[in-house]
Amino acid sequence: MKDLFDKIYSDKGPLGKWANQAEGYFIFPKLEGPISNRMKFKGKDVVTWSINDYLGLANHPEVRKVDAEAGVKWGSAYPMGARMMSGHTELHEQLQNELAAFVQKEAAYVLNFGYQGMVSTIDALVNKDDVIVYDVDAHACIIDGVRLHMGQRFTYKHNDMESIEKNLQRATRVAEKTGGGILLISEGVFGMRGEQGRLKEIIALKEKYNFRFFVDDAHGFGTLGKTGAGAGEEQGVQDGIDVYFATFAKAMASTGAFIAADQEIIDYLKYNLRSQMFAKSLQMQLVEGALKRLDMLRTMPELKEKLWENTNALQNGLKERGFDLGTTQSCVTPVYLKGSIPEAMALVKDLRENHGIFCSIVVYPVIPRGLILLRMIPTASHTQEDIDETLNAFSAIRERLENGTYKRLSAGIAEEMGEEV
Ligand SMILES: Cc1ncc(COP(=O)(O)O)c(C=O)c1O
Numbered sequence: 075m076k077d078l079f080d081k082i083y084s085d086k087g088p089l090g091k092w093a094n095q096a097e098g099y100f101i102f103p104k105l106e107g108p109i110s111n112r113m114k115f116k117g118k119d120v121v122t123w124s125i126n127d128y129l130g131l132a133n134h135p136e137v138r139k140v141d142a143e144a145g146v147k148w149g150s151a152y153p154m155g156a157r158m159m160s161g162h163t164e165l166h167e168q169l170q171n172e173l174a175a176f177v178q179k180e181a182a183y184v185l186n187f188g189y190q191g192m193v194s195t196i197d198a199l200v201n202k203d204d205v206i207v208y209d210v211d212a213h214a215c216i217i218d219g220v221r222l223h224m225g226q227r228f229t230y231k232h233n234d235m236e237s238i239e240k241n242l243q244r245a246t247r248v249a250e251k252t253g254g255g256i257l258l259i260s261e262g263v264f265g266m267r268g269e270q271g272r273l274k275e276i277i278a279l280k281e282k283y284n285f286r287f288f289v290d291d292a293h294g295f296g297t298l299g300k301t302g303a304g305a306g307e308e309q310g311v312q313d314g315i316d317v318y319f320a321t322f323a324k325a326m327a328s329t330g331a332f333i334a335a336d337q338e339i340i341d342y343l344k345y346n347l348r349s350q351m352f353a354k355s356l357q358m359q360l361v362e363g364a365l366k367r368l369d370m371l372r373t374m375p376e377l378k379e380k381l382w383e384n385t386n387a388l389q390n391g392l393k394e395r396g397f398d399l400g401t402t403q404s405c406v407t408p409v410y411l412k413g414s415i416p417e418a419m420a421l422v423k424d425l426r427e428n429h430g431i432f433c434s435i436v437v438y439p440v441i442p443r444g445l446i447l448l449r450m451i452p453t454a455s456h457t458q459e460d461i462d463e464t465l466n467a468f469s470a471i472r473e474r475l476e477n478g479t480y481k482r483l484s485a486g487i488a489e490e491m492g493e494e495v
Contacts, residue, residue, distance in 0.1 A: 130455035161355025188321030188331035203254030262291030262305030268402030277314030296325025416484035429467035
């Protein structure tokens with residue numbers, strides 16, 4: 075019989091196998107200094123494009139003041155216990171009411187973490203007779219929620235209406251046999267490629283099929299729609315979303331999350347979300363901080379305007395220089411290049427050390443082999459100077475990629491890893 079750990083000693087997993095070459099640099103890098111458009115990486119100044127601080131709130135003086143004062147007032151323990159037992163407060167309720175109004179829903183429920191909240195919400199919405207239909211590119215928390223499901227599930231091709239309809243037909247046939255219902259799950263904005271979920275077209279399918287629609291709008295909340303209510307508002311279909319989810323970890327630059335829906339649905343969920351019933355409530359400093367941030371989302375439209383001004387300048391500048399941004403329809407800015415994993419490593423090293431540009435790098439197995447995805451998140455705190463430096467740096471690295479410089483520089487790594495360049 076094998077020791078349980080044998081597999082761990084012999085196989086570190088698709089990312090773990092790169093640990094020696096990548097850790098501390100490409101994976102688990104340490105960005106230092108105050109969160110802003112420019113931070114320090116390995117002691118050098120870099121323009122930061124990898125922080126989801128869309129509205130520039132993370133280090134905003136008003137936000138920092140409220141966070142600090144709330145820390146002094148409450149400490150980090152308050153309230154002790156899960157919401158249901160001893161962790162419920164007036165401020166949690168106030169935050170829920172304000173969030174519900176902001177996203178144009180009857181009610182909301184605050185979650186201590188987005189990831190677990192998402193998993194639990196999926197778990198609570200379905201039983202074994204129900205069928206889940208979801209996008210193949212769904213975020214890990216959606217996939218984990220679906221993994222808990224005891225009944226049938228179907229994935230559809232990413233954002234593909236024909237595939238969505240085909241899978242709704244399949245799901246309908248199953249649900250008619252089991253006597254269950256259908257839950258369709260999409261993201262409002264897909265965080266890697268930046269495409270919006272096809273919420274409007276999916277909601278139009280409610281005319282033909284009987285399903286409920288759950289949207290994870292982590293990247294849309296605060297960045298899309300006239301008032302910042304997200305991808306549903308942007309597409310004019312917020313009413314058609316049956317359960318809306320967003321995290322505080324992006325536009326709100328904090329920790330925590332919420333779901334919003336009709337009152338009766340929220341009343342049910344608050345009694346059935348296992349990750350909230352059996353885990354500590356969101357701490358008070360974060361609740362007060364979220365109230366402050368939400369107030370800024372409501373009253374300072376200039377933050378979203380600045381975010382979009384920077385997004386448009388960055389995306390248009392890249393497009394004018396002939397870069398492939400795929401099909402982004404949001405602030406998420408992916409740049410697709412062609413190259414091997416070792417070349418990608420040499421390229422990012424050059425970008426960080428010689429050009430002072432820090433962005434995330436995504437390679438196989440997250441995207442197909444042979445593609446390099448450099449992913450940038452513009453924020454309201456970036457400047458035109460940051461954008462100009464970045465555009466020049468991108469032109470320079472593309473030239474070096476095309477003339478084989480990174481291939482030569484990465485030959486050693488490639489040999490060590492048995493990877494093709
Ligand atoms: C689409 C999506 N859903 C859910 C989450 C999880 O949220 P949290 O970081 O609040 O746990 C994330 C990541 O932050 C995300 O990108």
